[in-house]
Amino acid sequence: MRDPSSLLCLLDVADGIGGSAVATHFPAHVIVDLSDSMTEEDMVIGNRAVDRLTAVKAVAGDFIERRTGDRVGLILFGSQAYQQAPLTFDRATVRTLLFESAIGLAGKATAIGDAIGLAVKRLRETPSGVPAKRGPDAHPGPPAAQQRVLILLTDGANTAGSIEPRK
Numbered sequence: 001m002r003d004p005s006s007l008l009c010l011l012d013v014a015d016g017i018g019g020s021a022v023a024t025h026f027p028a029h030v031i032v033d034l035s036d037s038m039t040e041e042d043m044v045i046g047n048r049a050v051d052r053l054t055a056v057k058a059v060a061g062d063f064i065e066r067r068t069g070d071r072v073g074l075i076l077f078g079s080q081a082y083q084q085a086p087l088t089f090d091r092a093t094v095r096t097l098l099f100e101s102a103i104g105l106a107g108k109a110t111a112i113g114d115a116i117g118l119a120v121k122r123l124r125e126t127p128s129g130v131p132a133k134r135g136p137d138a139h140p141g142p143p144a145a146q147q148r149v150l151i152l153l154t155d156g157a158n159t160a161g162s163i164e165p166r167k
Helices: 009-015 052-065 091-100 112-125
Strands: 028-033 043-045 048-050 072-077 081-088 149-153
Touching: 028 052, 028 091, 028 112, 043 052, 048 052, 052 091, 052 149, 072 091, 072 112, 081 091, 081 112, 112 149
Parallel strands: 028 072, 028 149
Antiparallel strands: 043 048, 072 081
């Protein structure tokens, strides 16, 4: 049995240290795998064996809840990828849509590349709403208006779709 943190370690990196509410003011798409392999009951929450999707919902739901002041979107995928929720400040609705998702809803296979491609397309279409910081206090790297976040939650390899993800 695995602890959900082994599947979802990326969330800790994106969420900051200490588990408090964090606003980055960068739009973030949470991308969730609904393929058949997510039925495996090899995760543990509170000393109880759960399937991978249940573990994803618990951790990603908490992550979404704590994004105070951030826009969050939801992309679900299996054999196909689709946008379940556009970027929004309405975290409660995004969480509800996440918790209502079900294995097989988007097909049985795993189209990781298509899901990433859809998320990138949606993020490129949407400005972050954060003005670029200039002057001596500016953060190195791209201006804030160009910073966006993708959080991919999957357990498998790309087995479907038209876009092959890079490793």
